[in-house]
Amino acid sequence: MSFMMKPFTMVMLIVMLLFLTVYLNSNETKKQEVKRDLEMRSSATDILLLIANSEDCLAYQLPNGASAYANIIDVNKLQKFSEDYQGIEPMCARNYDFGFKVEVNEIVLGTKGARDGKTWSFGMQNFTKGYYDNAVSYTIPVALKYSEKQVGVGRIKLTVIDGELEKIAGFLDRACMMGLTGGLNQSSAKVQISYPLSYIESQLCIGMKNKDCRKTLCQLEIEELKSAGNYRLTASFELPNKLIIKT
């Protein structure tokens, strides 16, 4: 009997340990995903607040420069942002972990009730499902200030994207900013890619045939990363605004 019991106990213990390892591992992965989701939501709230309330972003600032009105958007700034920040996030609300897109809709009174009027957008332009892990959208109503006597009503919709392209672009933009401000000329990070990464027509792209592309702060010198896997990227800054990326 003793001859039977000891191996059985041993097998039981091994099975239990295996189960525990698998369970703990999957639980940790799930936890990381939920934590990342929470971080993204928290960042989305921060970005939205900055976009709508900061005078560096879209908030209307009094002519004497004293203060800015929360949630009152200066249409002149909005127009400029929609021209200057196509495919890249504005620096006033840049988040280096996530990418985002901002869409602003004006609401006007038509003959059959309220309808959408003018629209503006800036930030990331294209993001295809499959190339990113997660996305979240938040909306807030805002006032759109054309002049003292003309203030319309509208909505800001912010879509925050969590994906490999956004993480890599975030690292590169941070490296570029540090170089531009004279803080640090070289930095490195470990990145993971599931699809080929390339730099085409001054845009960083990810994907096979139909790629998702976005702009970066600095011009890049990078070789295409054709296969999926983990890479350590080392970015070296060169004046006036160039990053040389080595793997």
Place this chain on the structure above:
Amino acid sequence: MNSEQKLLKGQTMEILGVVVLGVSLIALLFFLGVFSMKGYASSAEALTDRHEDESFKAGVNSILYTTESKTGKTLLELLGIASKAGNTTLNFGPGVGEVDVRKEIEWRFDAIYGKGNWYLKIPFPNVTADIQIVAVSDTSNSMCEAVRTLVTDVPEVLERIRAKGRKAEMTLFLLGDFSCCVEENGNWVPFDLSKYTKETDYFHVRGLPQEYEGIQCKNPCGADGSSDEDWGAGLECAIKMGPYKGPGEYGWKQNVVKVAIPISDELPGGTECGCPSGGSRALFERGLKKALEDEVFVFAFRGDACGVIRTSQEGCSERAIPNDPYCTCSKGTINDWMGDMSNQTKGKMYNLSDVVASADTIEKIIMEIQPNRVPYLEAGTVPPKGEKRAVTSLLPVTVLGKYVELYVYQWNSK
């Protein structure tokens, strides 16, 4: 129990112990995992809730800051004016026209929160509105004493009322010139209006023009009629012009109680009750229509064309007014028409038989008149029971120098 049995029992217990330990460990890890996940999930939920709360508040503030297209005023300003006026429809004069503040609120809130998902209420403050009066007086000889009393006493009455905090002003429009006599220190002398009139910032006497913006203001009824007795068309012109503002300028202020006072002992256009083809009635109707259209309260002062008159042309000598038709018409048809006009416009008719009391009557009108005020502005859908977001803002009523509260509720329809 032999030793082999004891050994078996010991081993079984050992295995059971390991199994129990393993199960407990798994259960513990499982619960720890679930709870830590729950923590993240509830944080995410709290974050979303907070965003929705902030979004709601931001929405209310943003909407209040938007401007109305015709006036260029923000909804905050319009609501302040509406609170002061006690009315949700505001009239900004001929250039801009009327603005329905409730409608302006509704389409914006419907667009942002969805129809049936919000409710707004602003209790209006209890305020006393300013009063502006235009009076139109017949200047026939029989009205001499009444007008003298008005131009002499009303300025003092207005000063007294203003000292009590009730803002009132009056413009007296005269339909013609006087050629009558008044008693002065026991003697009868020609009535010199300018000598008696005490103009102040709040009391003005002006002659009514013959024509105003294409309207004939003074019309005689037939060949025997008298244009200085046309208080019908005269009233239409006076209401259209509004009170005196400055040299060559007339107009009503915004959000005031408008009062008109026709003063006469004749039917419009004269000839007592004998005006042919209903001419007097047509002139009367013009004044009544304008008063109703512009929401003007009419307080008619009816005189008695009875007794004697003294005219300056006849050296202030006394002349008896024939009882028929003068006196009977003033106490009959004129009484009926003036009463009808006053009732239809929610005013009241007063008899000028005691002319000394006319200034006191004006004081009484000013002190007692109540503007048509609504107690609150309410828009949207009455909130259902259950959970809803709420925000209370302070709304400045600039002209009053105070604030009123604005309540907004929002919920998601299931």
